[in-house]
Amino acid sequence: MxxxxxxxxxxxxxxxxxxxxxxxxxxxxxxxxxxxxxxxxxxxxxxxxxxxxxxxxxxxxxxxxxxxxxxxxxxxxxxxxxxxxxxxxxxxxxxxxxxxxxxxxxxxxxxxxxxxxxxxxxxxxxxxxxxxxxxxxxxxxxxxxxxxxxxxxxxxxxxxxxxxxxxxxxxxxIPLEFIDPSDDGDAGAMFPTGNLVDTLDVPGVGTFEVTMITAGIPTIFLRAADLGFDGTELQPAVNDDRALLQKLETIRAHGAVRMGLIDDVSKAATRQHTPKVAWVAPAKGYMASSGKAIAASDIDLLARAMSMGKLHHAMMGTASVAIATAAAVPGTLVNQAAGGGDRRVVRFGHPSGTLRAGAEVRCIDGIWTVTKAVMSRSxxxxxxxxxxxxxxx
Known part of the structure; x- marks a missing residue:
């Protein structure tokens, strides 16, 4: 040979x-x-x-x-x-x-x-x-x-x-600017259904209020409480529970269909990277995975997100854009978790600690768009x- x-x-x-x-x-x-x-x-x-x-x-x-x-x-x-x-x-x-x-x-x-x-x-x-x-x-x-x-x-x-x-x-x-980070296409594509909050029926799992947004990366936001969470979850609590992972994947598959990303839930397996599933909750103190104490006063809200079938150890940069954008739009689940109102900058708690991100949004004739999202990385x-x-x- x-x-x-x-x-x-x-x-x-x-x-x-x-x-x-x-x-x-x-x-x-x-x-x-x-x-x-x-x-x-x-x-x-x-x-x-x-x-x-x-x-x-x-x-x-x-x-x-x-x-x-x-x-x-x-x-x-x-x-x-x-x-x-x-x-x-x-x-x-x-x-x-x-x-x-x-x-x-x-x-x-x-x-x-x-x-x-x-x-x-x-x-x-x-x-x-x-x-x-x-x-x-x-x-x-x-x-x-x-x-x-x-x-x-x-x-x-x-x-x-x-x-x-x-x-x-x-x-x-390294400051980064994400220019016009929502999807192009039909008017209102930043919110694919045209709604800030939708009801998503997931057979065998339940019915959930969700915010579905395509800014940074297509993301399905849920309330942590609706999943039985409080928003302070760390990786072991999620990633060691196979039944929970399957539940979240089923929600993701049905959300992907509702967002128009796939035409059948069976195709979700061929699109593992998008959309993301994330859950949010009002600010609450917790212990980060590093042992660092995060006080409720340090953050505006809690956020957790799934990536490739597992809870992310921190927060994806693209999902951070989605969080910042959704937080800036009054009425979304993310905005509600942050306390409502107009928010150009938000600081959220994730499993590893906190992150600050900002977004500039505008509403013209009832259609929301985002012109820029900003955050820093290294x-x-x-x-x-x-x-x-x-x-x-």
């Missing part, structure tokens, strides 16, 4: 926000993987180590969680007034599947630093000190992200004193060089 040597592909392993992923320049990928299709998916799954029936990713770069099973492909952009294209793949852990249906808000913070360090930004635009503004075209959802990347001595600054709950060590702050390079992947054949 002839054994072929492994492929050696230039790559960078990066943390962005509370996620980690393997970053590639499009031009560095094998030719067959430079275009969408089976070859690209197979390559990224092998890089991550999926599918892994053991759920460990021992033979790959993944971390066997939704936050660490990610790949990013970056290239120079042909979209006017944008610097780079950012394509994100969420790799399933235990099945042969890459979900391209949404963005990763956390890894969005690493795109600007990667682009600058890998020569995708004109050096003349990079200041000696200050911030380099990188305009990113998010390919998965066709939206603009503006990253304000800190620069020191002409290079990306990675260390700093910005603390992000869910990340162990402080780093440099990012840094963990390793760079070449990732090795067994050659096929």
């Amino acid at each position: 002839t054994h072929r040597p492994q492929l050696r592909i230039p790559a960078t392993y990066m943390r962005g926000g509370t996620s980690k992923g393997v970053f590639f320049r499009l031009e560095d990928l094998p030719e067959a993987a430079r275009v969408p299709g089976a070859a690209r998916d197979a390559l990224l799954m092998r890089v991550i180590g999926s599918p892994d029936p053991y759920g460990k990713h021992t033979d790959g770069m993944g971390g066997a969680t939704s936050s660490t099973s990610k790949c990013v492909i970056i290239s120079k952009s042909d979209v006017p007034d944008h610097d780079v294209d950012y394509l994100y793949g969420q790799v399933s852990i235990d099945s042969a599947f890459v979900d391209w249906s949404g963005n990763c808000g956390n890894l969005s913070s690493a795109v600007g630093p990667f682009a600058i360090a890998n020569g995708l930004i004109d050096p003349a635009r990079v200041p000696h000190d200050g911030h380099c503004i990188v305009r990113i075209w998010q390919v998965n959802i066709g939206k603009t992200i503006v990253a304000h990347v800190p620069i020191t001595d002409g290079e990306v600054q990675e260390t700093g004193d910005f603390e992000l709950d869910g990340v162990t060590f402080p780093a440099a702050e 990012a840094r390079v963990l390793m760079e060089g070449r990732v090795r992947v067994p050659a096929e054949g």
